[in-house]
């Protein structure tokens with residue numbers, strides 16, 4: 001994937017508003033066919049970044065290239081490759097899905113009629129497309145919004161919090177569908193979200209931002225499949241157990257929770273750690289081990305900043 005030309009390339013992006021740096025030196029690339037998650041706690045600068053990506057506000061520094069075109073210099077050439085849903089898609093509830101798409105195609109100007117049928121197929125709304133939008137579920141409205149965004153054959157799809165308000169079944173449907181869209185059509189998908197579990201399941205790579213700065217960009221599988229596991233201990237006395245864990249150089253993120261102590265350590269060192277506890281007279285009455293989740297990594301990096 002990395003050899004291909006990025007469909008979105010962001011370099012040293014900055015935004016200063018009223019003397020305050022809201023976005024500081026952010027960079028990342030999104031490649032065709034990949035789903036890229038943009039994660040950050042409340043007020044991290046996600047919306048400001050997205051607004052710059054779609055040309056709604058001007059950066060105070062840095063560049064945005066879309067499909068090779070400089071967004072600031074060649075706005076129209078760049079923006080024609082973007083489909084986006086930045087807020088909830090506005091649809092006419094009293095019209096059918098098809099009538100809505102026909103309306104948006106007319107407004108866009110150069111959309112051939114057969115493209116409307118294509119996007120309906122892509123978002124799998126064939127069966128309901130002639131029903132009025134007011135009878136659609138929220139998930140179907142989202143898909144219709146995406147169909148609209150796809151009318152102009154974008155190379156890049158930008159979705160701001162796409163799972164907002166959807167129920168678990170709707171979220172799963174949207175996830176499967178976005179994956180198909182990226183894989184099948186080779187579209188690069190940029191998704192901002194605060195639902196970490198969703199991002200972990202949906203995205204190939206993520207950028208984590210906090211206070212306007214990029215903390216990390218990496219593949220989701222690489223982030224969550226590191227050597228360490230999260231181990232939750234039930235120990236007696238818990239204070240001494242936590243102290244012992246804190247003293248071990250290979251153990252990190254030791255935290256007292258209500259009735260257990262959470263920590264991260266390499267799988268192969270769990271056995272010797274248990275032995276040390278026992279030797280130190282600490283009763284080990286429970287060990288629960290699990291893989292790290294994106295949420296563990298995110299909270300670690302953003303030091304518990306509130307999630308948006």
Ligand SMILES: Nc1ncnc2c1ncn2[C@@H]1O[C@H](COP(=O)(O)OP(=O)(O)OP(=O)(O)O)[C@@H](O)[C@H]1O
Nearest residue numbers: 017018022040041042043044045046047048049308
């Ligand atoms: N026009 C503006 N003038 C002053 N401050 C602004 C402006 N726009 C955004 N900010 C500030 O910049 C910071 C980042 O805002 P932004 O909306 O980009 O964050 P976010 O990551 O999208 O958060 P959320 O998920 O809560 O929307 C916030 O502290 C916000 O108050």
